[in-house]
Amino acid sequence: MDNNERAQWAHLDLKQAIHHAAKQYPGGVGAIAGAYGYNAHTFQNKLNPTQPSCINVDEFESILQSTRSALILDAIGRLVSCAWVDLGQFDEIGDMAVLDTVNKLVQSVGQLTGDLQKALQDGSVSKRELDRLEQDFAMLTAAGHAVIERAKQFLE
Numbered sequence: 001m002d003n004n005e006r007a008q009w010a011h012l013d014l015k016q017a018i019h020h021a022a023k024q025y026p027g028g029v030g031a032i033a034g035a036y037g038y039n040a041h042t043f044q045n046k047l048n049p050t051q052p053s054c055i056n057v058d059e060f061e062s063i064l065q066s067t068r069s070a071l072i073l074d075a076i077g078r079l080v081s082c083a084w085v086d087l088g089q090f091d092e093i094g095d096m097a098v099l100d101t102v103n104k105l106v107q108s109v110g111q112l113t114g115d116l117q118k119a120l121q122d123g124s125v126s127k128r129e130l131d132r133l134e135q136d137f138a139m140l141t142a143a144g145h146a147v148i149e150r151a152k153q154f155l156e
Helices: 003-008 014-024 030-036 040-047 057-067 070-080 095-121 127-150
Strands: none
Touching: 003 070, 014 040, 014 057, 014 070, 030 040, 030 057, 057 070, 070 127, 095 127
């Protein structure tokens, strides 16, 4: 999921993000339930954001391990005002990998700037626009950390 797609989901709370991540997983909620031995119908009901029941910590862990969803991690980041970096993206070492990482940083700056410009066009910022700006900033922060992680690969 690229930064623009992630920003489109910036309004989701954690329960909604978990629900959407599980639905978007190949095979959907049923595939996750089957992999971990959960009753698919019960699991689906627990993931429904309109139902009072909800998943437990073990089920949350199963969903996160299966989906590795940016939607979930972004929602957690918004809750505690932090950004996350996928360290698995740093397996490749080389000049092109560094340039790709810097390119993502520049794209993140452009995304934030463009969304801020759109938000300010009418003279006010809506809740949804603010959510998107906060998400853009979190992605920019993560991209900055990614540049530093890449640079560390070249330490002597």
